[in-house]
Amino acid sequence: MSRERPALTPLTPRATDIVSAARALVEDEGREALTMRVLAGRLGIRAPSLYKHFPDKAALEAALIERSLAELGEVLHAALAEPEPVAAVLRRYRESAVASPNMYRLATAGPLARERLAPGLEDWSGEPFFLATGDPYRAQALWSFAHGMVILEIDGRFPGGSDLDRTWAEGARAFS
Amino acid sequence: MSRERPALTPLTPRATDIVSAARALVEDEGREALTMRVLAGRLGIRAPSLYKHFPDKAALEAALIERSLAELGEVLHAALAEPEPVAAVLRRYRESAVASPNMYRLATAGPLARERLAPGLEDWSGEPFFLATGDPYRAQALWSFAHGMVILEIDGRFPGGSDLDRTWAEGARAFS
DNA sequence: AGCATAGGCTAACGCCGTTAGCCTCGCAAG
């Protein structure tokens, strides 16, 4: 039974603008390009003004991560309705990550300031792995495989010319 | 057949000291604690003096990463001699990563400046996955699973109270 | 009319990686 998506931390209209601009910046130029001065510049204001809307940069990033997890969760929950849910979840996971690699990295790489995120959101976004496999251990193992594949692909860790479709297929087979 | 380990980029004696101190610093306090000023302080010198030994911080990090990959490779190659090589490689991989989480993250997370590393070293350190499975696609999938497990564990991404031993066992079973 | 609040601003602080330029020591060659 798929619970409803937890509510995101509410934002004022101006804060929503800022998050949108931040997201565009990260997607365009990577997470390390997200600086308070550059972001402010894209909005036609100065860096200190951003602090009228977010207490610090980490809070802004948390808002970005929430939106990223929420969208990924939506996609994965929808995938459960497809035939062969395990394969569908894997395929959608990869598609989403590769479509927005910089946001994927921001949301999933490095230590997570979990207390900054809407409660339950992280669990909800990973829930489709459990719903597809029906077992918590298989679900975690499958998620680890998917995350490993995606982050290694995004980070360019696989040797050039690797046939990643085949590697994904091999993983899907192992977990079926 | 396991090739010999590629030679690491050679270092002067003083540079070796610096790399050792940098490694201790990263292991003690995490990768973001590695700053040129703090590192120099641990060595009793000033930050600009470090540039007599390394052209920039990335070169120093590359030396750290080389050493990390070399040690991981040694451990994994040794694991091939154990009974049940696939399980042994997974077990040693996890042990090594968890024993030095900050170095593991430094070496494996984020985009890799491959051109700064000793040629062949990265492939050599991952070779045991191929030697254990006998198939390049299974090897990549298994490596992805192992990396995903380890990095999610290190980054504290699994829900509290997860029985990771069981998840590892589930993954090992899937790939056997 | 008066006033609070939202949302801008500049100046500045301490950190970061990095560069320029200087000095001093030890060693090797003439």
Add this chain to the structure above:
DNA sequence: CTTGCGAGGCTAACGGCGTTAGCCTATGCT
């Protein structure tokens, strides 16, 4: 013995980072 030179330190400084303090102005409510 002296001279020169490279190795390996140093200080001062630059531009960029996140962040804070303090100020100003316009909007809209009482």
